[in-house]
Amino acid sequence: MSQDDSQPMMSRRSVLRITGAATVAAGLGTAAVGAAASPATAAPAFAHPGMLHTQADFDRMAAKVKAGTGLWKAGYAKLAGYAKLAGNPRGLSTWKANPLATVIRGADGDNVATLAFDIHAAYQNALRWKVTGDTAHADAARDILNAWSAKLTTLDGSADRFIAAGIHGYQFANAAEIMRGYDGFDLARFKKMMLTVFYSASSSFLARHNGAYDSNYWSSWDLLSVACVLSVGILCDDRAKVDEAVTYFKSGKGMGSVKNAIPFIHPGGLGQMVEVGRDQGHALLSVGLLGTICEMAWNQGIDLYGYDDSRVLKGVEYAAKWNLGHDVPFTSWTWHKGAPGSWEGWQTFTEASESGRGGVRPIWESLYNHYVNRRGLDAPYVSEMAAKVRPEGGGGDYGTGGGLDHLGFGTLAFTRDKAIVTATTPTPSASTSDTASPSDTGAATPTADASGGTQPQGSRGEDLAATGTGGIAAAAATGVLAIAGGFIALRRRGTRGSS
Numbered sequence: 001m002s003q004d005d006s007q008p009m010m011s012r013r014s015v016l017r018i019t020g021a022a023t024v025a026a027g028l029g030t031a032a033v034g035a036a037a038s039p040a041t042a043a044p045a046f047a048h049p050g051m052l053h054t055q056a057d058f059d060r061m062a063a064k065v066k067a068g069t070g071l072w073k074a075g076y077a078k079l080a081g082y083a084k085l086a087g088n089p090r091g092l093s094t095w096k097a098n099p100l101a102t103v104i105r106g107a108d109g110d111n112v113a114t115l116a117f118d119i120h121a122a123y124q125n126a127l128r129w130k131v132t133g134d135t136a137h138a139d140a141a142r143d144i145l146n147a148w149s150a151k152l153t154t155l156d157g158s159a160d161r162f163i164a165a166g167i168h169g170y171q172f173a174n175a176a177e178i179m180r181g182y183d184g185f186d187l188a189r190f191k192k193m194m195l196t197v198f199y200s201a202s203s204s205f206l207a208r209h210n211g212a213y214d215s216n217y218w219s220s221w222d223l224l225s226v227a228c229v230l231s232v233g234i235l236c237d238d239r240a241k242v243d244e245a246v247t248y249f250k251s252g253k254g255m256g257s258v259k260n261a262i263p264f265i266h267p268g269g270l271g272q273m274v275e276v277g278r279d280q281g282h283a284l285l286s287v288g289l290l291g292t293i294c295e296m297a298w299n300q301g302i303d304l305y306g307y308d309d310s311r312v313l314k315g316v317e318y319a320a321k322w323n324l325g326h327d328v329p330f331t332s333w334t335w336h337k338g339a340p341g342s343w344e345g346w347q348t349f350t351e352a353s354e355s356g357r358g359g360v361r362p363i364w365e366s367l368y369n370h371y372v373n374r375r376g377l378d379a380p381y382v383s384e385m386a387a388k389v390r391p392e393g394g395g396g397d398y399g400t401g402g403g404l405d406h407l408g409f410g411t412l413a414f415t416r417d418k419a420i421v422t423a424t425t426p427t428p429s430a431s432t433s434d435t436a437s438p439s440d441t442g443a444a445t446p447t448a449d450a451s452g453g454t455q456p457q458g459s460r461g462e463d464l465a466a467t468g469t470g471g472i473a474a475a476a477a478t479g480v481l482a483i484a485g486g487f488i489a490l491r492r493r494g495t496r497g498s499s
Contacts, residue, residue, distance in 0.1 A: 169194065367386075
């Protein structure tokens with residue numbers, strides 16, 4: 001990989017929301033004076049839509065698809081054509097919701113697939129509306145979201161209920177973000193559901209890990225929870241929740257903070273991901289979640305893609321290389337698992353796992369288009385993987401297990417012409433920490449030997465670490481410049497380097 005961290009960087013972009021050029025021209029001077037006089041009086045405002053997709057993204061998709069351009073055409077054909085021809089009807093405007101009051105994952109009465117299918121139907125219809133302008137799809141998405149926010153109150157089951165909260169929480173929030181402002185969509189009620197049902201579970205998991213050791217759960221568990229917390233923070237314009245997610249990503253004690261998820265950096269810019277030692281299904285789940293978290297943060301002006309010398313890039317290159325059939329270096333490490341006062345054990349990993357090697361998931365386009373087309377960096381293995389999977393499907397096209405873990409359709413959504421944009425690692429607020437996680441958390445400790453057992457864990461008798469099988473802008477100033485009818489959020493960018 002080619003990367004020069006010594007050069008100063010220009011702004012990635014200003015986030016603009018204005019009512020007219022004349023208003024901006026008239027108000028900019030006095031607003032700038034006010035902002036300079038009190039730089040700490042306002043946090044940067046949120047951009048909407050601003051999760052996996054921005055309005056600029058939707059404009060690009062619509063224009064490219066209308067023009068019948070290359071990859072965008074193929075990507076949309078995958079979304080629209082698959083619905084009709086390949087047994088995946090979730091992109092059809094005729095889809096009807098089947099909301100539940102209680103969703104269960106990993107226990108008797110497991111019904112999480114019902115939730116998953118409806119979320120993917122809402123997302124796919126919302127995406128089709130944004131690309132084509134067909135309000136039948138918008139109505140379908142709105143009705144699905146409204147039906148669920150009117151009924152769902154509980155997530156239950158084994159420890160897998162935290163997986164349901166994380167994965168389906170970030171996916172639900174993304175569908176709702178697209179529909180924000182659409183006639184008849186009850187956003188307030190939807191936010192309430194997201195806060196009480198999904199955020200509460202994911203935030204609790206990151207804080208307490210279901211009563212287990214912080215290192216007990218694999219990185220994917222933490223990453224899906226971070227994705228949920230981040231997306232709910234954006235949906236609800238809640239800076240504290242965004243900070244909570246970003247802080248955990250950088251310095252959380254569990255396996256999913258980026259320096260624990262990718263603990264070893266090998267020569268040649270490869271970052272060993274812990275999940276690659278476990279199996280490739282979960283490794284690829286982690287790859288997809290890393291891309292999701294980084295893209296949502298990026299669209300709010302937070303560069304997690306480039307954090308810690310682009311650590312994510314090194315990790316996903318490692319996973320891609322192994323899953324393409326190449327050898328990778330491996331540092332042995334020991335996993336500390338169990339629950340305090342219950343039991344504990346250790347397991348040593350000495351090589352990359354062959355289990356599930358070469359699997360296909362719709363996770364590579366966002367990573368490829370950011371690092372290669374948006375940033376102009378080298379990502380040979382991610383590039384090869386993206387080409388292999390292209391055009392990406394989604395929403396169950398890859399089976400009802402891991403295939404529902406990702407919203408997919410990245411060839412349509414993330415393909416962009418190469419236009420190098422430079423960026424630093426901004427911080428969303430003063431409360432976000434860049435402190436590395438302690439080395440005594442038990443996560444990814446290099447070792448040559450191990451001991452321990454594999455006894456049942458947790459108050460419900462389930463294995464706490466088992467996934468289960470039942471679920472499936474140029475910068476000129478700092479601060480926000482208030483302008484009549486809108487705002488311009490301008491951030492001062494520094495020089496590039498590790499945080």
